[in-house]
Amino acid sequence: MTTTAHAGAVHRDRRLAAVDEFAYRLRHNVLDMGQEQGQGYVGQALGAADILATVYAEHLRFRADDPDWAGRDRFLLSTGHYAIGLYAALAEAGIVPRDELLTYGSDDSRLPMSGMSTYTPGMEISGGSLGHGLPIAVGMALGLRHQDSQARVFNFLSDGELDEGSTWEAAMSAHHHQLGNLIAMVDINALQADGPTAGVLSTEPVHDKWTACGWRTYRVDGNDTGALLGAFDEAAAGAAVRGAPAVVLCDTRVGKGVPLLETREKAHFMRIDEHEWQICRDQLTAGYDLEDAR
Numbered sequence: 001m002t003t004t005a006h007a008g009a010v011h012r013d014r015r016l017a018a019v020d021e022f023a024y025r026l027r028h029n030v031l032d033m034g035q036e037q038g039q040g041y042v043g044q045a046l047g048a049a050d051i052l053a054t055v056y057a058e059h060l061r062f063r064a065d066d067p068d069w070a071g072r073d074r075f076l077l078s079t080g081h082y083a084i085g086l087y088a089a090l091a092e093a094g095i096v097p098r099d100e101l102l103t104y105g106s107d108d109s110r111l112p113m114s115g116m117s118t119y120t121p122g123m124e125i126s127g128g129s130l131g132h133g134l135p136i137a138v139g140m141a142l143g144l145r146h147q148d149s150q151a152r153v154f155n156f157l158s159d160g161e162l163d164e165g166s167t168w169e170a171a172m173s174a175h176h177h178q179l180g181n182l183i184a185m186v187d188i189n190a191l192q193a194d195g196p197t198a199g200v201l202s203t204e205p206v207h208d209k210w211t212a213c214g215w216r217t218y219r220v221d222g223n224d225t226g227a228l229l230g231a232f233d234e235a236a237a238g239a240a241v242r243g244a245p246a247v248v249l250c251d252t253r254v255g256k257g258v259p260l261l262e263t264r265e266k267a268h269f270m271r272i273d274e275h276e277w278q279i280c281r282d283q284l285t286a287g288y289d290l291e292d293a294r
Contacts, residue, residue, distance in 0.1 A: 012229075015058055019225045022092055023053035024288045027257050029088035031280050033104040033111075039271040040105070040113065043254040043261055044158075045085030047223070048187045051250050052089040054228040055154055055185070059236055064094035067121040074144075076137050076155045079187075080127010083115035086156075095122040131164030133157060134184065138170045141182040145241055152239055155184045160192030162203040168213070175214030180243025183235050184215075187222065189252045193268050206249060215247045222250025257284050 026049045034042040055075065063069045077086050087104065090096040096111070103109035110119045115127040125136055137155035144151050161167055174182055188206070190197050197203065210217040216238055220227035228250065235246035255261030255270075258280045264270060272280070 015229060016225055019050070019053050019057050019229060020288075020291070022057040022089075023049045023225065024257075024284070025092050026053055026085070026088040027284055028281065029091055029098070029101055030084055031258075031277060031284070033084050033087065033101050034270075034272065035274075035277045036102055037105045037113070038274065039269065040084055041081045041268075042084065042270050042272065043264070043267045044079075044082050044187070044189065045088065046258060046261065047189050047252040047254045047256045048082060048085050048156075048250075049088075049256065050223050050225050050228055051156070051185055051187060051248075051252070052085055053092075054225060054232055056089045056093050058229065059232050060093075060154060061151070062093065062095070062122070067095055071149070071151055073152045073154060074124050074137075074140055075122070076124050076133050076140070076153065077115050077127055078125075078133020078137075078156055078161060079130065079158045080114040080116075082156070082158070082187075083111070083113065083120075083123075083127060086115060086123065087111050087120070090120070090122045093122070096120070130158070130161040131166040133161070134167050134170035134174075137182055137184070138174050138177070138179060141174070141179040141245075142177055144181060145179070150181075150241070152181045152183060152236075153179075155182065157184060157186045158192070159186055159188040159190065159197050159203060159206075160200070162186065162206065163192075163201045168209075171210065171213040171215065174245040178242045179245045180238070180240035182245040183232075183239060184245065184247040186247065186249050187252055188249055189254050191254055191268055210247050210249070214244060216244050217247050217249065219249040219251070222252035223256050257287055259283050259287075 030045045061073045091098045104111045105113045141153040218231040254267045
């Protein structure tokens with residue numbers, strides 16, 4: 001291996017290690033918050049942890065001490081019920097104090113169970129009915145371009161959200177306006193409130209549909225941080241004030257990292273017994289240690 005190639009490999013290994021560690025800590029934060037309520041959208045947050053870690057550890061431009069910095073990249077959580085996962089990421093990014101996570105879902109907390117921009121630093125939009133995030137992202141990306149800003153907009157969606165017509169209208173609008181400063185990601189965990197996504201409303205072939213809408217499209221294993229890093233690197237490399245928007249389709253597993261929860265039925269909104277939380281932490285740590293040893 002040449003010196004340049006070796007240096008590149010070492011750099012990539014360091015980036016991957018940083019993402020993996022971020023995701024591991026993020027998942028621990030999710031378990032800590034979940035225990036405060038004994039239930040919640042824990043499975044989705046665990047499944048999406050690697051996506052959030054890749055974006056926050058390696059791609060998102062922000063200032064932890066100034067969440068409203070005008071030059072920041074905007075991260076929009078279209079799926080408001082995934083807020084527990086985003087709070088965990090914001091804590092690891094230094095935007096929200098880690099000890100504040102234990103107020104999750106309680107009265108007067110800045111961390112409500114569904115994301116609200118008026119409460120939480122780093123939460124750009126309020127979550128609720130699905131299908132709103134991408135339309136807002138399109139408007140925001142267009143507005144930033146009119147302001148001659150180099151900031152990018154990152155929008156997180158779920159596969160269930162692809163049932164919404166507003167999502168596809170926004171996708172076509174992003175291409176029409178050539179919003180090259182917009183990067184979307186879709187958590188494809190094949191599950192939504194009413195059951196398996198394929199049974200509620202099949203969205204396949206989803207890669208072809210985004211491509212047909214004019215997006216630069218990548219589909220990867222959303223729990224493979226190496227694949228995620230490569231896809232987001234390509235998406236970011238092609239970002240521009242004017243050009244084709246990009247989307248990273250991420251196939252994930254609900255409860256990833258905690259075998260006890262990966263196989264749990266009725267996993268959309270999980271109820272977890274008090275004695276199970278430490279089992280979850282132990283399984284998460286054991287899995288991380290095993291991967292690290294390899």
